[in-house]
Amino acid sequence: DIQMTQSPSSVSASVGDRVTISCRASQDISRWLAWYQQKPGKAPKLLIYAASSLQSGVPSRFSGSGSGTDFTLTISSLQPEDFAVYYCQQANSFPPWTFGQGTKVEIK
Amino acid sequence: QVQLVQSGAEVKKPGSSVKVSCKASGGTFSSYAISWVRQAPGQSLEWMGGIISILGTTNYAQKFQGRVTITADESTSSAYMELSSLTSEDTAVYYCAKGSPAMDYWGQGTLVTVSS
Numbered sequence: 001d002i003q004m005t006q007s008p009s010s011v012s013a014s015v016g017d018r019v020t021i022s023c024r025a026s027q028d029i030s031r032w033l034a035w036y037q038q039k040p041g042k043a044p045k046l047l048i049y050a051a052s053s054l055q056s057g058v059p060s061r062f063s064g065s066g067s068g069t070d071f072t073l074t075i076s077s078l079q080p081e082d083f084a085v086y087y088c089q090q091a092n093s094f095p096p097w098t099f100g101q102g103t104k105v106e107i108k
Numbered sequence: 109q110v111q112l113v114q115s116g117a118e119v120k121k122p123g124s125s126v127k128v129s130c131k132a133s134g135g136t137f138s139s140y141a142i143s144w145v146r147q148a149p150g151q152s153l154e155w156m157g158g159i160i161s162i163l164g165t166t167n168y169a170q171k172f173q174g175r176v177t178i179t180a181d182e183s184t185s186s187a188y189m190e191l192s193s194l195t196s197e198d199t200a201v202y203y204c205a206k207g208s209p210a211m212d213y214w215g216q217g218t219l220v221t222v223s224s
Contacts, residue, residue: 001170034210036153043203043214044145044153055212087153091209096169097143097155 002026002090006100012108019075021103023088028068032092035064035073038102039084048073049091075105083107110134110206112215119221125192128218130204137185138162141208144178144189147217148200158208159187194222 003026013019023033031051036044046055048064051071061076075082088100115129130142143158157168161180168176177190187204202218205211 032209036211043205043217044211045214046207046210046212049210049212055210089153089209094209095155095157095167096171097209099153099155101152 001096002029002093002098004088004090004098004100006086006088006103008103009101010104010106012106013078014108015078015080017078017108019078019082019105021073021086021088021105023066023071023073023100025069025071025090025092027093029090029092031067032090033064033066033071034089034091035062036087036089037082037084038087044087047086078105110140110213112204112206112213114202114204114215114218117219117221119223120194122195122222122224124194125190126194126220127188127190128202128204128220130187130189130215132185132187132206135206137180138182140206142178142180142187143205143208143211144176144187145203145205145211146200147203148197151200156189156191156202160208161187191220194220196222198222 035048038044204215206213
């Protein structure tokens with residue numbers, strides 16, 4: 001199985017800050033990567049697919065980049081509703097699809 | 109707009125089985141993939157398997173092979189996930205989600221608690 005490793009595990013930031021989250025795959029997954037946001041007690045929400053394509057309805061302050069084994073999710077200007085846990089998921093080698101361990105974005 | 113509504117919380121004894129349902133509305137149920145993903149308390153997400161009913165295909169994570177069965181009923185636009193030989197380590201929220209590999213619509217989750 002492909003292992004997905006996110007860093008950092010948590011980040012403290014203030015409203016308006018730029019936040020970047022990294023995700024590394026254990027092998028080349030081309031651009032087959034998705035990002036999700038999860039708030040407490042809620043189901044995950046798809047933000048980004050194919051590494052950099054913004055899901056319909058997701059604010060443009062979210063962006064994704066990368067290919068191969070290294071990927072980044074960027075929130076350009078953190079908003080109060082963005083405090084959540086973010087997961088990456090590889091979509092290249094199946095089965096299984098695998099997720100990172102998550103990155104918690106907390107209020108500073 | 110697709111909506112996925114899951115069955116309610118379950119409490120099960122070790123060694124028993126659980127069957128969780130996921131009813132879809134909107135879209136063409138038979139044409140899209142339904143995945144099942146679980147999340148143990150405080151843990152990350154774990155893909156268990158999926159089904160594309162129009163193709164009649166299912167795929168399972170090797171970890172759950174032989175213990176999980178995913179089915180679909182096109183007549184009711186519903187998918188089902190049955191997990192057998194439950195242990196305390198199966199205590200988790202179980203989600204159905206539309207799409208594979210990127211999952212764009214999710215059910216609300218079903219808490220399954222395994223306890224003696």
